Amino acid sequence: MIQLNNVSFHYGKDKEKITALNNIDLTINEGEFAVILGPNGSGKSTLARHMNGLLIPSQGEVVVDGLSTRDQDALWQVRQKVGMVFQNPDNQIIATSVEEDIAFGPENLGLDPKEIRKRIDETLKIVGMENYARHEPHMLSGGQKQRVAIAGALAMRPKYLVVDEATSMLDPEGSSSMLSTLKQLNKNYGITVVNITHISDEVALADRVLVLSEGRIIKDGPPREVFSDLDELKAIGVGVPKARLIAEELIAVGLKLPRAILTIDELVNALC
Amino acid sequence: MLIEMMNVSFTYMPNTSLEQLALQSINLGIDEGEFIGLIGPTGSGKSTLVQLLSTLLIPTEGKIIFEGQEIGKDIDPRIIRKEVGLVFQFPESQLFAETVADDVAFGPRNLGLSEEEVDLRVRDSLGSVGLAYERYADRSPFSLSGGEKRLVAIAGILAMKPHVLILDEPITGLDYWGRTRVLRCIDELNRNGMTVIIVAHDMDEIAEYVDRVAVLSEGQIVLDGRPKDVFSQIDYLKDIGLDVPKTVELLMKLRDRGFNVTVESLGMQPAISAILAAVKEK
Ligand SMILES: Nc1ncnc2c1ncn2[C@@H]1O[C@H](COP(=O)(O)OP(=O)(O)OP(=O)(O)O)[C@@H](O)[C@H]1O
Ligand SMILES: Nc1ncnc2c1ncn2[C@@H]1O[C@H](COP(=O)(O)OP(=O)(O)OP(=O)(O)O)[C@@H](O)[C@H]1O
Ligand SMILES: [Mg+2]
Ligand SMILES: [Mg+2]
Numbered sequence: 001m002i003q004l005n006n007v008s009f010h011y012g013k014d015k016e017k018i019t020a021l022n023n024i025d026l027t028i029n030e031g032e033f034a035v036i037l038g039p040n041g042s043g044k045s046t047l048a049r050h051m052n053g054l055l056i057p058s059q060g061e062v063v064v065d066g067l068s069t070r071d072q073d074a075l076w077q078v079r080q081k082v083g084m085v086f087q088n089p090d091n092q093i094i095a096t097s098v099e100e101d102i103a104f105g106p107e108n109l110g111l112d113p114k115e116i117r118k119r120i121d122e123t124l125k126i127v128g129m130e131n132y133a134r135h136e137p138h139m140l141s142g143g144q145k146q147r148v149a150i151a152g153a154l155a156m157r158p159k160y161l162v163v164d165e166a167t168s169m170l171d172p173e174g175s176s177s178m179l180s181t182l183k184q185l186n187k188n189y190g191i192t193v194v195n196i197t198h199i200s201d202e203v204a205l206a207d208r209v210l211v212l213s214e215g216r217i218i219k220d221g222p223p224r225e226v227f228s229d230l231d232e233l234k235a236i237g238v239g240v241p242k243a244r245l246i247a248e249e250l251i252a253v254g255l256k257l258p259r260a261i262l263t264i265d266e267l268v269n270a271l272c
Numbered sequence: 273m274l275i276e277m278m279n280v281s282f283t284y285m286p287n288t289s290l291e292q293l294a295l296q297s298i299n300l301g302i303d304e305g306e307f308i309g310l311i312g313p314t315g316s317g318k319s320t321l322v323q324l325l326s327t328l329l330i331p332t333e334g335k336i337i338f339e340g341q342e343i344g345k346d347i348d349p350r351i352i353r354k355e356v357g358l359v360f361q362f363p364e365s366q367l368f369a370e371t372v373a374d375d376v377a378f379g380p381r382n383l384g385l386s387e388e389e390v391d392l393r394v395r396d397s398l399g400s401v402g403l404a405y406e407r408y409a410d411r412s413p414f415s416l417s418g419g420e421k422r423l424v425a426i427a428g429i430l431a432m433k434p435h436v437l438i439l440d441e442p443i444t445g446l447d448y449w450g451r452t453r454v455l456r457c458i459d460e461l462n463r464n465g466m467t468v469i470i471v472a473h474d475m476d477e478i479a480e481y482v483d484r485v486a487v488l489s490e491g492q493i494v495l496d497g498r499p500k501d502v503f504s505q506i507d508y509l510k511d512i513g514l515d516v517p518k519t520v521e522l523l524m525k526l527r528d529r530g531f532n533v534t535v536e537s538l539g540m541q542p543a544i545s546a547i548l549a550a551v552k553e554k
Contacts, residue, residue, distance in 0.1 A: 040447045135290070142361045165445055253548055255548070271526065
């Protein structure tokens with residue numbers, strides 16, 4: 001379990017001080033599939049970086065399976081448990097070939113070369129990049145880089161996986177297959193997933209939705225509950241799943257439809 | 273015709289073991305004032321194509337004609353770079369100055385405008401993307417959130433008031449207001465005559481704005497036409513990994529379930545009317 005106890009975080013100081021997180025109390029439970037939504041600058045990436053100890057709270061404490069990220073000696077263990085895929089894959093690429101890039105983490109774990117090879121092949125296959133093993137990561141398209149970054153995180157077999165807008169550059173088929181891969185990993189291997197996104201349609205897969213605004217969690221609950229009051233979400237800049245928007249328009253012109261619709265298939269069923 | 277790509281191919285690192293053919297025999301004409309959506313699966317060549325249009329890359333084969341002059345032969349690519357503004361897919365590759373204001377000012381300054389005019393444009397374009405000048409002008413672009421960086425990168429190109437505006441996935445990573453603001457802003461610029469090309473994955477967001485959609489797949493243009501014609505190819509698009517707007521998907525699925533709807537309309541209102549009529553009829 002990842003616990004944030006009364007966490008605040010400020011960038012800069014004095015006149016330049018920016019409060020990115022403001023008294024966050026949050027527990028991510030084992031086996032959860034959570035989505036974090038929130039407008040630009042609301043603190044999502046800052047929150048993500050706290051979960052694996054890349055940032056240490058200005059106040060409060062982050063505890064992963066009993067290990068505080070303040071404890072220097074525990075940090076290595078925390079990072080092993082909590083995998084992270086960043087918003088910009090360029091920040092993550094280190095090696096000069098895709099396979100070396102993926103091998104980097106497992107090598108640091110001291111795994112034997114056979115096992116590393118296995119993980120490279122396995123994860124490249126999962127993300128559909130098996131033909132690019134020897135390519136130079138910097139010379140890939142935007143979406144291809146994101147796939148490699150995800151493979152790199154998966155190769156570490158983390159217990160928790162935090163993905164920060166890491167499917168944003170994929171094509172529709174790529175992002176939906178990546179999301180179902182995450183869902184599979186979550187269901188079959190119990191990997192806890194925290195998916196940060198601006199695409200509200202992605203909440204349909206989640207057990208839990210958290211909405212951040214100005215460094216605070218303003219909503220926390222199952223997707224249908226969080227999307228019961230659309231006005232408040234829209235006001236802060238969180239979009240509404242497209243199927244739900246269409247449903248609301250249909251309700252406005254007199255059709256009787258449930259207010260819990262999140263996907264086109266649900267809408268089709270409700271209309272039939 | 274404003275820009276014409278004639279038989280353009282592009283290969284990365286030709287004659288090496290890493291040689292990669294990214295675009296193959298592209299023929300594409302762009303008229304003054306068009307608003308074009310460029311879509312295609314991951315790795316299909318979209319970013320390569322827009323970098324060719326802005327002369328950051330030079331074709332390995334074929335030629336690009338700008339206002340009747342061949343780029344690199346009749347006209348210096350540096351001149352084109354002042355006419356064609358490109359917002360990169362990853363804003364980090366575009367930002368470099370110490371403050372947001374300086375970053376946005378770079379383009380207009382380079383055009384040789386007066387400091388007064390530069391300042392005006394900086395304020396104006398930061399405003400258009402929704403970044404309050406007082407709050408952001410003195411910040412370092414590198415200490416911004418992902419979406420804020422993208423907005424600064426967009427503002428920097430807007431401030432150049434280019435003849436042709438090209439945006440590579442500009443709304444990715446923006447929140448609802450950011451997306452709405454940016455799309456409305458470029459729509460207005462287009463109405464006032466600017467030629468706009470937008471690379472995007474999310475069909476819903478762009479379908480209502482663009483008047484033409486070109487589809488790339490494996491380095492070739494496979495569809496090119498009015499949005500409603502292109503998006504009627506639902507099976508083909510899904511096949512190559514793309515999607516259609518959700519309104520179209522809904523209408524298609526309803527039709528498959530026996531509703532009498534035509535799948536002509538892309539926008540929200542026509543779709544609503546069509547569904548309402550079909551439901552009443554049933
Ligand atoms: N390195 C930094 N230095 C100073 N301020 C920062 C830094 N990184 C982020 N900030 C600020 O902290 C706040 C939260 O940023 P954060 O990156 O967590 O937002 P976000 O929710 O991830 O936004 P986005 O959706 O745009 O990625 C913003 O106001 C941002 O400008
Ligand atoms: N700098 C580079 N060096 C070598 N090959 C490259 C380079 N950039 C892209 N490629 C390759 O060229 C092809 C086209 O890439 P491009 O970036 O144009 O695709 P894209 O359509 O923009 O994809 P995405 O949607 O993922 O951004 C891909 O196969 C990619 O691997
Ligand atoms: Mg972020
Ligand atoms: Mg691209």
